[in-house]
Amino acid sequence: MHPGASSSRPRAGLTAERLTLAAAELADEVGFEKLTIAALARHFGVRDASLYSHLRNARDLRVRVAALALTELADRAAAALAGRAGRDALAAFADAYRDYAKQHPGRYAAAQLELDPETDTVAADAARRHAELTRSILRGYRLAEPAQTDAVRMLHSTFHGYVSLERAGGFRHHPRPVDDSWARTVDAVDTALRHWPAQ
Amino acid sequence: MHPGASSSRPRAGLTAERLTLAAAELADEVGFEKLTIAALARHFGVRDASLYSHLRNARDLRVRVAALALTELADRAAAALAGRAGRDALAAFADAYRDYAKQHPGRYAAAQLELDPETDTVAADAARRHAELTRSILRGYRLAEPAQTDAVRMLHSTFHGYVSLERAGGFRHHPRPVDDSWARTVDAVDTALRHWPAQ
DNA sequence: GGAACCAGCCTAATATCTCTAGGCGGACAG
DNA sequence: CTGTCCGCCTAGAGATATTAGGCTGGTTCC
Numbered sequence: 001m002h003p004g005a006s007s008s009r010p011r012a013g014l015t016a017e018r019l020t021l022a023a024a025e026l027a028d029e030v031g032f033e034k035l036t037i038a039a040l041a042r043h044f045g046v047r048d049a050s051l052y053s054h055l056r057n058a059r060d061l062r063v064r065v066a067a068l069a070l071t072e073l074a075d076r077a078a079a080a081l082a083g084r085a086g087r088d089a090l091a092a093f094a095d096a097y098r099d100y101a102k103q104h105p106g107r108y109a110a111a112q113l114e115l116d117p118e119t120d121t122v123a124a125d126a127a128r129r130h131a132e133l134t135r136s137i138l139r140g141y142r143l144a145e146p147a148q149t150d151a152v153r154m155l156h157s158t159f160h161g162y163v164s165l166e167r168a169g170g171f172r173h174h175p176r177p178v179d180d181s182w183a184r185t186v187d188a189v190d191t192a193l194r195h196w197p198a199q
Numbered sequence: 200m201h202p203g204a205s206s207s208r209p210r211a212g213l214t215a216e217r218l219t220l221a222a223a224e225l226a227d228e229v230g231f232e233k234l235t236i237a238a239l240a241r242h243f244g245v246r247d248a249s250l251y252s253h254l255r256n257a258r259d260l261r262v263r264v265a266a267l268a269l270t271e272l273a274d275r276a277a278a279a280l281a282g283r284a285g286r287d288a289l290a291a292f293a294d295a296y297r298d299y300a301k302q303h304p305g306r307y308a309a310a311q312l313e314l315d316p317e318t319d320t321v322a323a324d325a326a327r328r329h330a331e332l333t334r335s336i337l338r339g340y341r342l343a344e345p346a347q348t349d350a351v352r353m354l355h356s357t358f359h360g361y362v363s364l365e366r367a368g369g370f371r372h373h374p375r376p377v378d379d380s381w382a383r384t385v386d387a388v389d390t391a392l393r394h395w396p397a398q
Numbered sequence: 399g400g401a402a403c404c405a406g407c408c409t410a411a412t413a414t415c416t417c418t419a420g421g422c423g424g425a426c427a428g
Numbered sequence: 429c430t431g432t433c434c435g436c437c438t439a440g441a442g443a444t445a446t447t448a449g450g451c452t453g454g455t456t457c458c
Contacts, residue, residue, distance in 0.1 A: 013435095014435080014436085036414090036415065036416090037415075037416065037417085038414070038415055038416080039415095046435095046436065046437085047436070047437060047438080048415080048416075048417080049417075049418085049419095049436080049437070049438085049439095050435075050436050050437070052416095052417070052418080053434085053435065053436075054435095057416075057417070058415085058416065058417090112363075112367060113367075114366075114367050114368055115367075115368065117371070117372075127369070127372075128372055131372065146375050146379070146380075147383065149373055149375040149380065150375070150379070150380040150383035150384065150387075151383075151387070153361065153364070153370060153380045153384065154357065154361070154380070154383070154384040154387050156360070156364060156369070157356075157357050157358075157360030157361035157363075157364055157384065158353065158356050158357045158360055159356075159360070160360040160363065160364060161355070161356035161357055161358070161359040161360025161361070161363065162352065162353070162356035162360070164311075164356075164359065164360065164363065165352070165355060165356055165359060167313075168311060168312075168313050168314075169313055169314060169316075170326070170355070171352060172316070173316075173326075173327055173330065174348055176345050176348040176349070180345070180349070181345075181348065181349040181352045181353070184346065184349035184350075184353070184396065185349065185352065185353040185356065187396040187398075188349075188350070188353050188391040188392075188395065188396060189391065190396075191390065191391050191394045191395070191396055192387040192388065192390050192391040193387075195390045195394060196387065196390075197383065197386040197387060197389075197390055212406095213406075213407085235443090235444065235445090236444075236445065236446090237443070237444055237445080238444095245406095245407065245408085246407070246408060246409080247444080247445075247446085248407080248408070248409080248410095248446080248447085248448095249406075249407050249408070251445095251446070251447080252405080252406065252407080253406095256445075256446070257444085257445065257446090399458105400457105400458095401456100401457095401458090402455105402456085402457090402458105403454100403455085403456080403457105404452105404453100404454090404455085404456100405452100405453095405454090405455100406451105406452090406453095406454105407450105407451090407452090408449100408450075408451075408452100409448105409449090409450075409451100410447100410448085410449090410450100411446100411447085411448085412445100412446085412447085412448105413444100413445085413446085413447105414443100414444085414445085415442105415443080415444080415445105416441100416442085416443080416444105417440105417441090417442090418439100418440090418441085419438105419439085419440090420437100420438090420439090421436105421437075421438075421439100422435105422436095422437080422438100423434105423435095423436095423437100424433105424434095424435095425432100425433090425434085425435105426431100426432090426433095426434105427430100427431090427432085427433105428429100428430090428431090
């Protein structure tokens with residue numbers, strides 16, 4: 001090919017970081033399933049093979065996007081929790097979570113990737129940090145272990161489940177506004193935390 | 200075998216139903232992401248192209264598995280609810296849901312596929328049926344609309360979220376037994392339903 | 399019984415994606 | 429200036445998804 005026709009190639013200036021960020025944007029645009037090495041290479045105008053100097057493989061790319069997403073999510077959660085407590089903190093955390101998922105569907109999907117704590121350390125750390133923040137919400141509800149852990153799991157489950165079902169279209173069958181149900185769901189979680197069942 | 204070698208080919212006897220069932224089993228074994236036309240064709244000892252007489256395309260196969268899963272899930276939910284009410288019904292429903300996901304991870308993953316109500320009618324119907332059953336649990340809690348719809352959404356979110364995070368390994372960081380947290384989570388949902396917030 | 403049909407599986411071929419091996423040229427160090 | 433090395437490239441193999449078209453055995457119908 002005369003590609004070279006014009007000789008000088010201006011180096012695309014790829015780095016793992018730039019690739020990861022672009023991948024996150026791409027995932028948000030076209031969906032995480034369609035985040036592919038080939039698509040990313042096209043985006044930068046280079047050959048697929050060129051990405052392998054910066055990324056181990058396709059899964060590596062996805063894990064990096066997951067780590068980015070989990071970090072951003074934890075940052076937002078931290079910001080939402082700053083200066084708030086109790087029910088206020090809960091609501092702010094919940095909204096931050098859902099808003100992030102809405103704004104960054106591709107990143108959010110990446111965050112759901114199954115991670116191997118052994119190898120995907122960065123992502124796993126970010127996930128742990130997010131869990132710590134979730135736990136900090138419960139300080140206002142005075143739950144002792146192991147109820148606290150149970151509550152963290154329930155909280156995360158409800159929020160993740162809601163967002164996930166909403167995105168999958170699971171709530172489209174009914175005209176009730178999804179935002180309203182969300183507000184009631186957060187209220188219900190607050191209720192459950194305040195009356196946490198003994199035993 | 201040298202294929203043609205022996206002339207007579209004993210027809211594999213493929214039908215959409217047999218393919219769907221085999222695909223569901225395959226998905227449970229190797230994971231829904233690895234459910235592929237090629238793998239399924241291998242399973243039956245036929246060529247990939249042969250499947251296209253029975254299935255429109257790869258997505259069609261996946262949607263069929265989703266429909267199967269949603270139907271089975273609704274069947275189990277119905278069985279769990281039979282003869283029970285209130286908190287009893289809630290717990291039975293919850294366990295049926297989680298048990299199904301544990302026994303059939305591939306099918307369960309399929310059930311989370313984004314469905315288009317226009318084209319994926321069978322699957323969408325099964326999903327609706329499942330939603331109706333969820334709603335029937337709430338009879339014991341005497342919630343009027345729109346609280347009822349909000350509660351259905353919260354219920355489903357919590358259960359799905361829990362199962363989904365459990366599978367993704369999200370609860371592995373802490374030694375607290377996952378079954379125990381599950382029981383407390385179901386209790387908490389019961390509590391929330393009994394004290395459903397007004398407004 | 400035989401011709402026509404058709405359902406069911408096959409071969410062939412294309413496109414896309416992942417990933418490995420090895421090459422080449424420009425930038426930078428000395 | 430001269431090497432070295434980094435960063436991207438060419439080549440190519442192996443998988444999957446999908447389409448087009450062909451062969452054949454079983455069924456149908458006179």
